Structures are given as structure tokens and as C-alpha cells.
Amino acid sequence: MLDLSKNDLHGPIPSLSTAHSFISHNKFTGEIPLVICNMSSPIILDLSHNSLNGVIPECLGNFSNVLRVLDLGMNNFHGNIPVTIAKQNKLKHFPISSLEVLNLSHNNLSGVIPDCLWNFSNALMVLNLGMNNFHGKIPTIFVEETN
Numbered sequence: 617m618l619d620l621s622k623n624d625l626h627g628p629i630p631s632l633s634t635a636h637s638f639i640s641h642n643k644f645t646g647e648i649p650l651v652i653c654n655m656s657s658p659i660i661l662d663l664s665h666n667s668l669n670g671v672i673p674e675c676l677g678n679f680s681n682v683l684r685v686l687d688l689g690m691n692n693f694h695g696n697i698p699v700t701i702a703k704q705n706k707l708k709h710f711p712i713s714s715l716e717v718l719n720l721s722h723n724n725l726s727g728v729i730p731d732c733l734w735n736f737s738n739a740l741m742v743l744n745l746g747m748n749n750f751h752g753k754i755p756t757i758f759v760e761e762t763n
Contacts (some may be wrong), residue, residue, distance in 0.1 A: 618638065633655065638660070641665040671696075686719070721744040722748075
């Protein structure tokens with residue numbers, strides 16, 4: 617486990633190699649480095665509350681069977697949620713099948729929320745996409761039917 621949270625650390629995100637990485641509440645800047653794609657078996661990846669920017673790397677789908685918490689909230693990411701994450705995997709549900717928490721809130725993400733997010737596994741307990749620039753319809757899975 618690596619816990620560097622709630623400090624005054626700055627600069628780029630360091631190379632991470634632990635299963636539980638808490639890097640939140642700092643002043644890290646720049647994009648998520650692609651070296652993060654080489655992590656082995658991350659279970660918790662918390663990069664929230666920093667000043668990270670750029671797009672969310674598609675390689676995060678490589679952790680489909682192990683990642684339980686992915687918190688990228690309160691940063692400055694932009695662009696779309698990578699749909700190719702779902703297409704690169706052969707899983708039936710959201711590519712991160714054991715995911716329990718997905719927080720992408722308070723960024724500058726845009727576009728339509730990908731349909732693959734609505735096919736997530738039953739493990740997902742928290743999905744926070746608030747405070748972004750998404751558009752389109754709310755998926756019917758979240759709309760109560762009235763007769």
C-alpha cells in the first residue's frame with residue numbers, strides 16, 4: 617500500500633507499483649503517465665483532488681478483473697470517457713468487472729455518457745459523473761417507468 621494523500625506534493629504523478637495507491641488531496645499536475653498502464657494488479661487507484669489534466673488513459677481497462685476503486689474526481693480531465701476501454705475487453709459488463717466505486721466527478725469530461733457504463737456489474741455501488749459537461753439522454757435504467 618502507498619498512501620501519499622493529504623500532503624502538499626506536486627509535480628507529475630510518480631510511478632506506482634502497489635495494489636492500493638492513495639495519491640489524493642495533493643497538487644500533482646500533468647497527465648496520468650502511461651507508465652501507469654504497467655501497474656500489476658491495482659485494487660485501489662485514488663488520484664482524486666489534484667490538478668491532473670489531459671484525457672483518461674484507455675489502458676485503465678487492462679485492470680478489468682482486479683480494480684475495485686477508481687477515483688479520478690476533482691481534477692481537470694477533459695474529453696470523453698474512453699469507450700474503447702469496453703471494446704478492448706471481452707467482458708459482458710463494464711470492463712472493470714469488480715469495480716465498486718467509479719468517481720469521475722468535477723472534471724471537464726464531455727460528450728455522451730457511453731452506453732457501456734450502464735452495463736456495469738452488480739459490484740458497482742457508487743457511480744459519480746457529476747459536475748462535468750455531459751449531454752444527451754439519461755439512460756432508461758435510471759428512469760422510473762410510469763404506467
